[in-house]
Amino acid sequence: MSKIKKTDMTSVSMEIxxxxxxxxxxxxxxxxx
Structure with a gap:
């Protein structure tokens, strides 16, 4: 699993x-x- 950019945290938060x-x-x- 690769690290994600801080700019992608919003979309990731939705996935979480x-x-x-x-x-x-x-x-x-x-x-x-």
Whole structure:
């Protein structure tokens, strides 16, 4: 899984809202937060 750009966080946040993944999980997976 590659890291995402900060500019993409808005779209990613929407994806997270539709999933069971939490913000902490995103950070754990290596995404910027």
């Amino acid at each position: 809202s539709d999933s069971t993944m939490t913000r902490h999980d995103v950070c754990e997976r290596g995404y910027s937060c």
